[in-house]
Amino acid sequence: MSPGENLDPIPDCFILQPPVFHPVIPYVTTIFGGLHAGKMVMLQGVVPLRAHRFQVDFQCGCSLHPQPDIAIHFNPRFHTTKPHVICNTLHSGRWQREARWPGVALQRGASFLILFLFGNEEVKPFLLQSPRLVPCSRALPQGLWPGQVIIVRGLVLQEPKEFTLSLRDEATRTPVMLRASFTDRTLAWVSPWGFKKLISAPFLFYPQRFFEVLLLCQEGGLKLALNGQPLGSTNLDQQTLERLREVRISGSIQLYCVHY
Incomplete structure (x- = not known):
């Protein structure tokens, strides 16, 4: 392919x-x-x-x-x-x-x-207000807990390469990363050890088009929705979720909103 x-x-x-x-x-x-x-x-x-x-x-x-x-x-x-x-x-x-x-x-x-x-x-x-610069980082002072939602809204640039949403702990490690690759048109969860779990769904990121990514924290992991469409979940234990202290967004986008 x-x-x-x-x-x-x-x-x-x-x-x-x-x-x-x-x-x-x-x-x-x-x-x-x-x-x-x-x-x-x-x-x-x-x-x-x-x-x-x-x-x-x-x-x-x-x-x-x-x-x-x-x-x-x-x-x-x-x-x-x-x-x-x-x-x-x-x-x-x-x-x-x-x-x-x-x-x-x-x-x-x-x-x-x-x-x-x-x-x-x-x-x-x-x-929508003026776009924010990327990469962009936001602190999670109390980590993540069941019921908390992270919302990211932005605009894909004209010639994009990738978009990443990373969650980091206090040691600046990244237990989980959501990555959209425009080269092979894939959306995946990426672990710290390089393990990639492809998300089986239509690739809905397009140049010069808006998007909304929603992460819902629940017991045992995170649920993902893109433009209001549920796209499955990834597993994370509660201790890992509570240790997360930063959300970081980077890539070929204009960023309009980071809400949690």
């Missing part, structure tokens, strides 16, 4: 669409394969200085008239005394009960980068 050969077929729901630059508003397009768990949509723009509101609708059809059902309505509003975001659903021409988020990180006259991440039963919108 050649190094560049794809080891797993890519499901239709993960086929990437090319970006659209400077669309005319209102803009309507088809999302190939529909909105499945693990799908991401990125929206980049600038809020006009005198903007009252704007909206992003994920709807069940491409027509403007008649209006189709809207599964997700995302509507930042700036013209009130207290700017806020409205989220809602339109079904059979009727709006359902709205959710209102007080406070808007978006500002008039400012640029923004919003990422929508779709799960099995929910959608998460993120307002």
